[in-house]
Amino acid sequence: MINKIVKSASEAVSGIFDGATIMISGFGEAGSPIELIHALIDHGAKDLTVISNNTGNGHIGLAALIENKQVRKMICSFPRTANSVVFPELYRKGEIDLELVPQGTLAERIRAGGAGIPAFFTPTSVNTPLAEGKEMRLFDGKPYVMEFGIKADFALVKCRIADRYGNLLFNKTARNFGPVMCMAASHAIVQASQVVETGEIDPEIVVTPGIFVKKVVEIANPVSENQLIRENRRYPWA
């Protein structure tokens, strides 16, 4: 019998090892799997490379993981936002590496990684500093830059509904990187607000087919990052 449901966030992340590459879903706070990230902080794996659009907010979630010195390198498109304080400070001190990738290139590199495409050519970033040193090629007289697909050992993803096969439905703009990250990680770990019986999700509307997912944990009432930031909370909880 196939059953990808695990009982707790800590069980879900227990296999993450030092030096792993981890994709973390979310755009700003929408879709950020805060409970899984906090379980990873408790778990303690370090020397991680994290691929995520941003670098977290305040002192919770991804920001707390970075603050806990578990992340060696960030691959992202927009490392600073209004509430991002942890990453900028470490970056200025030279204590964390950054690979800056245009947002669409990041999404496509992840998609390609998951789809078995080692590299592709894109017009994005041509003639900018982000294309320096990269292979270029002309197609129909127009220059394109070569970008590599990215894979990861793990993905931490938040969704709305899942079943035991790992079929997923997302919530509004919290979908963002979740589906492609599930594809690109050898071990996609998903927190779902609700786990339903197989057959309850209409096959016509499945967003992420279960084949891309390894583990699902139900987190019925996920925390609100915004609210935690308004309350100036920190993880580990004081």
Place this chain on the structure above:
Amino acid sequence: MGLNEVKGWNKEEMAGKIACDIPDGAYVNLGIGLPELVANYIPEGREVIFHTENGLLGVGPSPAKELEDDELINAGKKPVTAIKGACFFHHADSFAMVRGGHIDICVLGAFQISENGDLANWSTGEPGAIPAVGGAMDLVEGVKTIIVFTQHTTKNGEPKIVKECTYPLTGKGVVNHIYTDLAVIDVTENGLFVREMAPGVDFEYLKSCTAAELKLY
């Protein structure tokens, strides 16, 4: 300054001008900040679909405070609503819309725009600054028409329209139209053509605020 102070258009008037130039049926991406104003001024009777690159086609107006949803936001991470007929999609699909030439118009801000339509809007290249690019480079390469919505000069009065950008580029030769508080300017193969000037602005004054060659139609 005194009596001779030139005021030009205010931000709402600039947004209104851009909105009037967006045709019925267009798919439009609005950048973070000033460009977001454009959505408020689409003339009655026109149907325009707003795209936000974090995964929504059919962005509606801002919700009332009590209806804000942390998981329904725009690229600026502000709460929005979804119109009837809206759809959500993942990031790779969203940027396929962008890069694949499916979005008609993108309105964005600028640090500098050059005579040949180069745009710099992501980094001032200052040491110690945290580089952040987001989707700007994808948008300028992929969207059919790129509109820049900006003040004509910086807060210190330095021209933003220049012969060549000194800041790192977002894209080369990508800008089609520039809407500033002083003028509307078209970027063409033959240079920068002034389509319209704000009330009280004459060509000589406009040239004095611009560090690139301007032409009149």
